Amino acid sequence: MKHTVPALDDRLPLYQRLRDDMLARIAGGEWQTGVAIPTEIELTRLYGVAIGTVRKAVETLVADGMLERNQGRGTFIRRPSFDSSLFRFFRHQVRQGQPVVPQSRILERSLTTPPAAVAAALGLTKKAQTLRLERLRLVDGKPVLLEEIWLPQAPFAALMKVEVEDFPDLLYPFYEARCGKVIASAQETLTVASAREDEARLLEIQAGQPVVIIERLALGYDRQPLEWRRSRGPAEGFRYQVEIR
CATH class of the missing domain: 3.40.1410.10 (Chorismate lyase-like)
Structure with missing residues (x-):
C-alpha cells in the first residue's frame, strides 16, 4: 500500500519530511529493532518518491545514529549500549x-x-x-x-x-x-x-x-x-x- 509523505512543514525538503515520517514509524514501533527496515526500492514504492530522495533520508538517519547499515543484511534500527x-x-x-x-x-x-x-x-x-x-x-x-x-x-x-x-x-x-x-x-x-x-x-x-x-x-x-x-x-x-x- 502506497503511503504519501506527510506534509508536516511543507517548507522542509522532501527528503527531510520522509526522514521525519520514517522516524515516526521507528518511534511508534512499526519498525522493530533487530529487524531490517524496508529496502530503498521498497521505500520508493511505499512513498512514491525517487530513490535519491529515499537514499538521502536514510543517509541522514544513519548519520544521526538512528540507523546502521549491515553489509549484505540490510539497514537496521541502531540500539546503543x-x-x-x-x-x-x-x-x-x-x-x-x-x-x-x-x-x-x-x-x-x-x-x-x-x-x-x-x-x-x-x-x-x-x-x-x-x-x-x-x-x-x-x-x-x-x-x-x-x-x-x-x-x-x-x-x-x-x-x-x-x-x-x-x-x-x-x-x-x-x-x-x-x-x-x-x-x-x-x-x-x-x-x-x-x-x-x-x-x-x-x-x-x-x-x-x-x-x-x-x-x-x-x-x-x-x-x-x-x-x-x-x-x-x-x-x-x-x-x-x-x-x-
Whole structure:
C-alpha cells in the first residue's frame, strides 16, 4: 500500500519530511529493532518518491545514529549500549578483562511529583505525576552506584504492576518489553559533590567523601524525553578516558 509523505512543514525538503515520517514509524514501533527496515526500492514504492530522495533520508538517519547499515543484511534500527557507556567512568566495570553488568536492587518505587528541574527536563508540567525508582547497583556484592530514576507516568504505567524484585539488572530492554518504549540516545552531565549521610550509608563510604554524579536524560527515536536519572558513585573508583583523533 502506497503511503504519501506527510506534509508536516511543507517548507522542509522532501527528503527531510520522509526522514521525519520514517522516524515516526521507528518511534511508534512499526519498525522493530533487530529487524531490517524496508529496502530503498521498497521505500520508493511505499512513498512514491525517487530513490535519491529515499537514499538521502536514510543517509541522514544513519548519520544521526538512528540507523546502521549491515553489509549484505540490510539497514537496521541502531540500539546503543547505554550501560557500558555509564560504566566506562568507573574502574570496577571489568572483571578479567570482560565488561560486568552490575546487579541491581530496587530500594524504592513510588508515584510522585518530580522536582521542577526534572519535570522541565522531561517536558512535564510541574504537577505531573512520575514513576520514581531508587536503585542500588553492585559488583561482587559491593555497592558501586546509587541511582534515582524518573519516568513519565502514562508511558510507563505498566511498571507499577511489576514486583520490585522482578526488575532486571538492565532497564532499557525492560522498558521496551513491558512498555514499548525504546531509548535511542542520551545526554550526560558529570559533576562532583560530597556524599550525604543517607547515600554514604548505602554506598558504604564515609559521609562527606567525594562522589561523582552522572545525570542522564534519555530520549526516544522521536527525540522525546523518556527518562531522567541521577547516578552517584564513589570518586575513588572514578576514571575518565577519551580517545582524541
